Amino acid sequence: MKIFYKLIASALFLCIFFTSCTKEESGSVVENDSEVATLAFGTFVNDLNKQMQQAKDHLSDFPECSEAVPSYVEVRLTGEGYTGPETIEIALSDTPGDYDDDGIDEYFTLESDELELPEGTYILTDFAVYDSGDNLIWVAPKDGSTLANYVDDALPIIINLSAGTKKYVDVEVLCYDKRMVNEYGYLFFELETNLALDFCFFANFCDANERHFTAAYTVNIWYGIDNTGVSLYSGVGPEPMTNDDGEYYTEPVCFALPELPDGFDEDDPYVYFEATLSDWEENYGDVDPLMISGTLSYNDIMANFDGEENVDYEHLRFGCGENGGEVGCDINDPTLDCDEDGIDNGDENEGCKNDPDPDCGNETCTTPTTWYEDSDGDGLGNPNNTLDDCEQPNGYVANNDDCDDTAPGIGEETIWYLDADGDGLGDPSVSQLACEQPTGYVDNNDDVCPDDSSNTCNNPCAQAGGDDDGDGICNDQDNCDSVSNPDQADFDNDDLGDVCDPDIDNDGVLNEADNCDNTVAGALINSSGCSICDTPLDAYLEGVSGTTTVTPTAYPLEFLNGTEVGNIIISTTTSDDIEIVIGTLAGSERSILGYSIIITQNGSGTQYTAQMMIDPNLSTDAILIEVPDSFETSEFSAQIEVILCDLDI
Numbered sequence: 001m002k003i004f005y006k007l008i009a010s011a012l013f014l015c016i017f018f019t020s021c022t023k024e025e026s027g028s029v030v031e032n033d034s035e036v037a038t039l040a041f042g043t044f045v046n047d048l049n050k051q052m053q054q055a056k057d058h059l060s061d062f063p064e065c066s067e068a069v070p071s072y073v074e075v076r077l078t079g080e081g082y083t084g085p086e087t088i089e090i091a092l093s094d095t096p097g098d099y100d101d102d103g104i105d106e107y108f109t110l111e112s113d114e115l116e117l118p119e120g121t122y123i124l125t126d127f128a129v130y131d132s133g134d135n136l137i138w139v140a141p142k143d144g145s146t147l148a149n150y151v152d153d154a155l156p157i158i159i160n161l162s163a164g165t166k167k168y169v170d171v172e173v174l175c176y177d178k179r180m181v182n183e184y185g186y187l188f189f190e191l192e193t194n195l196a197l198d199f200c201f202f203a204n205f206c207d208a209n210e211r212h213f214t215a216a217y218t219v220n221i222w223y224g225i226d227n228t229g230v231s232l233y234s235g236v237g238p239e240p241m242t243n244d245d246g247e248y249y250t251e252p253v254c255f256a257l258p259e260l261p262d263g264f265d266e267d268d269p270y271v272y273f274e275a276t277l278s279d280w281e282e283n284y285g286d287v288d289p290l291m292i293s294g295t296l297s298y299n300d301i302m303a304n305f306d307g308e309e310n311v312d313y314e315h316l317r318f319g320c321g322e323n324g325g326e327v328g329c330d331i332n333d334p335t336l337d338c339d340e341d342g343i344d345n346g347d348e349n350e351g352c353k354n355d356p357d358p359d360c361g362n363e364t365c366t367t368p369t370t371w372y373e374d375s376d377g378d379g380l381g382n383p384n385n386t387l388d389d390c391e392q393p394n395g396y397v398a399n400n401d402d403c404d405d406t407a408p409g410i411g412e413e414t415i416w417y418l419d420a421d422g423d424g425l426g427d428p429s430v431s432q433l434a435c436e437q438p439t440g441y442v443d444n445n446d447d448v449c450p451d452d453s454s455n456t457c458n459n460p461c462a463q464a465g466g467d468d469d470g471d472g473i474c475n476d477q478d479n480c481d482s483v484s485n486p487d488q489a490d491f492d493n494d495d496l497g498d499v500c501d502p503d504i505d506n507d508g509v510l511n512e513a514d515n516c517d518n519t520v521a522g523a524l525i526n527s528s529g530c531s532i533c534d535t536p537l538d539a540y541l542e543g544v545s546g547t548t549t550v551t552p553t554a555y556p557l558e559f560l561n562g563t564e565v566g567n568i569i570i571s572t573t574t575s576d577d578i579e580i581v582i583g584t585l586a587g588s589e590r591s592i593l594g595y596s597i598i599i600t601q602n603g604s605g606t607q608y609t610a611q612m613m614i615d616p617n618l619s620t621d622a623i624l625i626e627v628p629d630s631f632e633t634s635e636f637s638a639q640i641e642v643i644l645c646d647l648d649i
Contacts, residue, residue: 142185206320269295371396533645
């Protein structure tokens with residue numbers, strides 16, 4: 001059948017309506033002119049596999065859900081004005097259907113006169129589903145039980161019924177396993193049998209002097225032959241009391257135990273108990289936790305019955321005689337593991353020191369956190385209002401930084417610094433702690449001159465024109481005080497820093513057109529500012545006289561210091577033309593870059609002048625100059641200047 005899945009837990013839903021439940025009626029309230037409402041229950045198995053993947057380890061051995069077919073449900077209702085039976089049995093329809101299009105078939109109960117109820121508020125306290133063999137297959141867990149965590153709305157459920165309406169209420173159930181009976185929130189006999197057997201204990205304590213006292217004690221009971229069985233009761237004991245005469249006493253503590261299980265003989269033990277002596281300060285003081293344990297068969301339980309109504313108690317005698325019990329585990333010793341679950345007493349969850357289930361209870365908080373009230377909701381806590389708790393309370397935070405918890409705009413205290421000179425910078429040596437900014441204070445401590453708003457007290461340039469460009473060089477010493485140049489670079493040594501100098505190398509070509517802004521001083525340059533010759537030199541020939549008939553005569557070309565660097569040959573041609581040949585000394589590293597010639601005709605004073613700069617790419621070590629025919633003369637004098645590039649230097 002498709003409604004059953006191999007799951008640990010499943011969900012069952014309840015629908016309340018008048019006469020029948022159809023797909024159209026599901027999930028709604030339908031008006032009717034009746035004065036009563038009729039309850040009916042719809043059941044189906046829902047897929048909770050995803051939830052159970054997150055279940056505790058001790059639930060991992062749950063069996064698969066039974067494939068038994070639901071036959072009827074048993075419910076219990078209470079409420080003001082409810083006069084019906086304590087338990088109501090309602091048959092289920094044997095024709096399930098998917099009435100809400102969720103892919104799962106639902107079963108619905110048939111009509112029941114006992115569920116026709118007057119208007120009012122009712123409480124559903126118990127809900128169980130059985131098959132046709134009276135086997136319990138599904139149970140709705142109760143609030144506070146372990147398995148209540150696996151449903152959205154555990155029992156009890158409050159149902160408000162209005163006359164003339166059909167109302168639908170969901171009730172979730174889980175697949176039933178008798179081994180976990182107490183974890184559904186029911187007593188064992190409530191689900192497993194219709195007969196509960198009463199069994200009671202009473203106890204005395206004998207001290208070292210064999211004096212008898214009425215004893216305080218606790219009892220744990222398991223369904224089984226040792227403390228690994230199904231837990232039925234844990235930590236149950238009588239209340240220590242004092243009568244009007246000052247005498248100490250307790251009432252017997254009684255338990256409802258299940259009847260004999262199927263397959264057991266009446267002498268077979270099937271219940272195990274442990275009774276542990278407790279301290280009673282006013283009566284006999286602090287004692288060792290003596291423990292008496294044992295098993296009970298059906299005959300043991302029935303032996304305490306006196307007729308059908310009266311029940312005698314089992315008398316325990318701690319420390320009295322041979323059966324006075326053994327010194328048990330002291331659950332108040334945090335280093336011991338009394339229930340042998342691998343967890344020391346000091347680390348156990350609340351109420352679980354004698355429970356062998358390692359997943360028992362909720363985590364015990366041993367080191368609570370101090371939380372601080374945050375009344376103004378600014379995320380900062382009031383250091384004066386605290387709570388110690390393991391969980392963060394509403395309206396509390398983990399910090400205590402709020403100095404005014406009534407104003408969300410005022411947070412934690414701040415260090416403020418005096419600004420005596422009003423320059424927006426605080427004096428690091430004068431401060432105060434305050435929530436709000438005091439007058440005359442700022443939130444920084446950056447003032448190096450607290451009494452000088454110009455902050456020049458430590459400035460060496462204050463009396464030297466300042467340091468406008470902030471390069472650490474005072475204006476009166478800065479070769480460019482408008483642009484930072486801490487290196488004071490000045491290539492041409494003209495006292496104008498390179499970053500300000502429009503002609504860095506002072507070659508006459510401005511920087512923006514200068515392809516070579518590092519030309520050395522005195523170099524011969526071209527129009528792009530690049531050097532033709534880094535060391536141009538002048539050589540001279542002066543006061544040389546000649547005639548057109550003179551034979552070629554060589555004259556020395558000299559520097560001003562008299563050093564000979566070349567020669568000049570002046571001659572005349574057959575046509576009486578003057579020719580001048582300028583040349584450098586053989587083997588020298590000098591080339592001719594230009595010349596300037598002045599030839600004067602004797603007598604008339606007529607002059608011939610000529611000058612030329614030679615393309616440095618065409619410079620040579622010799623050059624021929626012809627004086628034009630118009631300057632033919634018989635006598636002349638010559639003055640010649642030659643520009644050389646001396647590569648020997």
